[in-house]
Structure formats: structure tokens, C-alpha cells
Amino acid sequence: MNGGDHPLLQGELRLAGRLDGRFFDLLAALALTGSLHKAARAAGYSYKGAWLVLDAAQALTRTPLADKAAGGTGGGGTRLTAEGQALLAAWRALQARHTAFLHEQAAWLATQPALDALLKRMSMKTTARNQFLGRIADVTPGPTTTTVRVALDGGQAVTAAMTTEAAAELDVQPGQQALALVKSSEVVLVTDFGGYRLSARNQLAGTVSRVERGAVSSLIGLTLPGGTVVTASVTNDAVDGLALAAGQPATAVFKAYAVMLAVRT
CATH class of the missing domain: 1.10.10.10 (Winged helix-like DNA-binding domain superfamily/Winged helix DNA-binding domain)
Incomplete structure (x- = not known):
């Protein structure tokens, strides 16, 4: 990166395509x-x-x-x-x-x-497949745990739970733009609740839009209303057992503690 590069704009100068x-x-x-x-x-x-x-x-x-x-x-x-x-x-x-x-x-x-926000989001490098952009809707502090609800552009919300100390360090405030990061391995897909209710705070209903089968596990893309995609890593046995296929309704379920929150400093 050249000394004059902007944090989001990088350019390498070369002469004749070779002389750098x-x-x-x-x-x-x-x-x-x-x-x-x-x-x-x-x-x-x-x-x-x-x-x-x-x-x-x-x-x-x-x-x-x-x-x-x-x-x-x-x-x-x-x-x-x-x-x-x-x-x-x-x-x-x-x-x-x-x-x-x-x-x-x-x-x-x-x-x-809008473009600046997109580039800032793209500039963050993380292994978490799910990166949900939104704004903090509310913050509920507690003696040891603070919950933060992030409203997504599609109308859904993702709730993150963190230590109150971490929330103070991040200085989370309503109205802040934030990224909710969730590993695909933390996402459970439910196709039929069978009359039961789950304790997991985050339950996002959508439609299976992608099934990428691997040797042992598959990546399942679940498209929510509004276009946001949730990716889940599911064993091939579970894919076969649930007969997961594109067009099938399902709900992505993950705990609030599985959500890592990122806010710009």
C-alpha cells in the first residue's frame, strides 16, 4: 500500500506493468x-x-x-x-x-x-460467514450481561448478548451502525417446530435459496424477506434427513451469545 492510500482505497503504481x-x-x-x-x-x-x-x-x-x-x-x-x-x-x-x-x-x-458504508463493511476481514448490517435499536444493560438488539435493513432484528464490561468498552448506543457477526456453525436450521418453542433469542424465518454440498457438510443459504441471506453449516446427514432443498421454508436459529457485535470506533 502506498503512503498516500486512503484506508478504504488502495492503489499500486506500476510503470510498464512491471516496474513497481x-x-x-x-x-x-x-x-x-x-x-x-x-x-x-x-x-x-x-x-x-x-x-x-x-x-x-x-x-x-x-x-x-x-x-x-x-x-x-x-x-x-x-x-x-x-x-x-x-x-x-x-x-x-x-x-x-x-x-x-x-x-x-x-x-x-x-x-x-451509502458507498462509504459498503466499503467499510467490505474492509473488515473475518471468518464469520454471516455479517448482518443494521443499527442498534436498543441496549438493555444488566449487572453482568448486556443485550443489544440490532435492527436489520430487511425489517428483522438480531440480538447479541455480551458482558456489560464489553458493552461499556464498545460504548454501544441506540442509533449506531453495527455489524452482527455469526459463524455458520452456530446456526441451526429448523423446518418444523412440532409445536415446541425454543429458548434461542434469534429465530429468523426465510426460504432455502442455496445448498452447497461438500464431502462431510453442506452450506445452506436461507434468504430472509428483504434479501438478507443467513448461511448455516449443516452435516450432510442432516441435509438428507430434513430433505433440504431450494424453495423450502426454514428458520435460522442461533443464541444471542453466538453473536459478536462490531461497531466503528
């Missing part, structure tokens, strides 16, 4: 030290690797970018040619323009709240 920041770090170090050994170490190349990348670059530019200086009282070394210096100067100018471009796009992104 690491290569120009080599040129800059070579201009500074006059030693290919030192420049290679600074840019993370072996000595042989540095010569190979220079040779490849010179094949593109069709002109020498560095040459070996003759030995003498000051000793030998390797220096940039005039063409190498010009290429390095051009890179630095383009890099400054590239950084300015990213700042310009970041300023535009700030005027697009």
Missing part, C-alpha cells in the same frame, strides 16, 4: 549509496536478483539505467546513468500525482455515505 515501488526503492538506494550490494539489501533483493531486475528494466527502456564505476582511490561501485536518474525522477513525480488522486477520490467517497 520495490524496483524504484532499488534505484533510489543505488543513487544514494553508489553500491549495488547496499542498494539490494535496502530494497530486499539479493545481489544477483538486483542485477536481474535491472537487466529486465533495461530491456524495457532499451537503455542502460546503471553502470559500474571504475575503481580508483575512491573505489569502484555502481551508479545510475542519466536515464536511470530521469526514470527515478519521473517515478517520484507520478507517485506524488497518484497520491493526490487517491486523496481526491477519498474526498469524493466522503460525499457518498
Whole structure:
């Protein structure tokens, strides 16, 4: 990531599709030290690797970018040619323009709240397959446990239970945008309650929209009214036993303690 990158916008500058920041770090170090050994170490190349990348670059530019200086009282070394210096100067100018471009796009992104929120959600890396975006509808604190209800865009709600200490650290407040994270292995699918009621706080009714069968288990996608999809990891035996198939109504059930809440700082 270049130094001018926005947290949500990243761009890598390359010349001719091959010459990247690491290569120009080599040129800059070579201009500074006059030693290919030192420049290679600074840019993370072996000595042989540095010569190979220079040779490849010179094949593109069709002109020498560095040459070996003759030995003498000051000793030998390797220096940039005039063409190498010009290429390095051009890179630095383009890099400054590239950084300015990213700042310009970041300023535009700030005027697009929906897109900005989408990119922020995408930037979070987690193994939890289920990431429900919504806003905190209410917070119910207790001596040791606090429950937080997140209203989803589709009209459903997901309830998370956490320690009161964790809720205080997150400073959860009604109206905050939040992500409710649930592992697919924590989701139980129910196709028939048989007259029973379950204690699990979260029970989301929808329609099976996807069955991806694996060697041992399957991933089941359950689409809720409004389009939100809940993914459950179910053993193949359970898939066969329930005869799960696309178009079948089912309810995704998971405990409030299985929900991890994420809010932006």
C-alpha cells in the first residue's frame, strides 16, 4: 500500500506493468549509496536478483539505467546513468500525482455515505460467514450481561448478548451502525417446530435459496424477506434427513451469545 492510500482505497503504481515501488526503492538506494550490494539489501533483493531486475528494466527502456564505476582511490561501485536518474525522477513525480488522486477520490467517497458504508463493511476481514448490517435499536444493560438488539435493513432484528464490561468498552448506543457477526456453525436450521418453542433469542424465518454440498457438510443459504441471506453449516446427514432443498421454508436459529457485535470506533 502506498503512503498516500486512503484506508478504504488502495492503489499500486506500476510503470510498464512491471516496474513497481520495490524496483524504484532499488534505484533510489543505488543513487544514494553508489553500491549495488547496499542498494539490494535496502530494497530486499539479493545481489544477483538486483542485477536481474535491472537487466529486465533495461530491456524495457532499451537503455542502460546503471553502470559500474571504475575503481580508483575512491573505489569502484555502481551508479545510475542519466536515464536511470530521469526514470527515478519521473517515478517520484507520478507517485506524488497518484497520491493526490487517491486523496481526491477519498474526498469524493466522503460525499457518498451509502458507498462509504459498503466499503467499510467490505474492509473488515473475518471468518464469520454471516455479517448482518443494521443499527442498534436498543441496549438493555444488566449487572453482568448486556443485550443489544440490532435492527436489520430487511425489517428483522438480531440480538447479541455480551458482558456489560464489553458493552461499556464498545460504548454501544441506540442509533449506531453495527455489524452482527455469526459463524455458520452456530446456526441451526429448523423446518418444523412440532409445536415446541425454543429458548434461542434469534429465530429468523426465510426460504432455502442455496445448498452447497461438500464431502462431510453442506452450506445452506436461507434468504430472509428483504434479501438478507443467513448461511448455516449443516452435516450432510442432516441435509438428507430434513430433505433440504431450494424453495423450502426454514428458520435460522442461533443464541444471542453466538453473536459478536462490531461497531466503528
